[in-house]
Amino acid sequence: MADKWKHTALLVIDMQKDFIHDDGQMRVNGGRAIVPNVIKAVQVARQRDILVVWVVREHDPLGRDVEVFRQHLFAAGKEGPTVKGSMGAELVDGLVIKEGDYKLVKTRFSAFFATHLHSFLQGAGITNLVITGVQTPNCIRQTVFDAVALDYQPVTVIVDATAAATPDIHTGTYFLLLGRNAGL
Template sequence: MSKLTDTLIVIDMQKALRYSYNFDDLINRINKRIALYREQDLPIIFIQHHDKDLALNSDLWQLAKNLDVKKEDLKLAKTHYDAFYHTDLQKILQAKNIKTLEICGAQTEYCCDATITVAHDLGYKIQMQHDATTTFDNNYMIAEDTISFFENIWDEDFVTFE
């Protein structure tokens, strides 16, 4: 078993993104990570995005139905790609003396990338599993290539992959 970090951050695994690449498989992988964190009584933080196209508290804003979310898990709403921007994430992490993060979720090239970059700049050590993010095909790359591309950028400079 790989070493766990101080907390697991699950980004934007919401119903609105259910048609992204390998979404259901990713939920299964994330749920396995959640189980490991629960076994060690480590915090899990769920981040949920909302903006002009995704209304706060709407059905599509809700976390995916098969995601293992408990009442005691922390949940934060955000309006920007970066989960730290105008949220209490930094305060929560500091209050719990969290120094290391495991990040997973959606979308690879937007919210995951921005959060990873900012977390790194704030001094957090970040760990990830390979294929722990998802996205959609775009005009330049299929989703699989986008994920691989960003994992290559993050590897060693921003993230330690387990």
């Protein structure tokens, strides 16, 4: 059975306290609801010997590596979101990086942008991706677009293990990703 999945990786994107907790600086309203489904996806991946890649945001305490539109969150001595080593940068309860998993740090929406993810996946023989996490119209969408452009096939997004600020934004993004024949 393991051979069937040896070319597949599960990407778990931004399931960090600052995105999921009610008091998180970058809270995604639908994030808390998907935590059990993300946990289940990780469990199934491990049962099938699928590589689990934890894609997380971690920023410099001074915000020198954040997007221009987020620099105000680090102004005047404020601790911005997902600062490396902060409570907000930690994975939510129930999600744990284990031996054999891989952690990738990003500073932009796409897990591929300005990271070594593509070369890492190629080196591991990965051609198929399964994606979970937040936020559907930003990090999920950008990662899917880049994965498709890099010829990963198939790229599967688990609808009930991804979330956006509202159900309408979440569903609308899926129609954008899949086209009008999405079957939603």
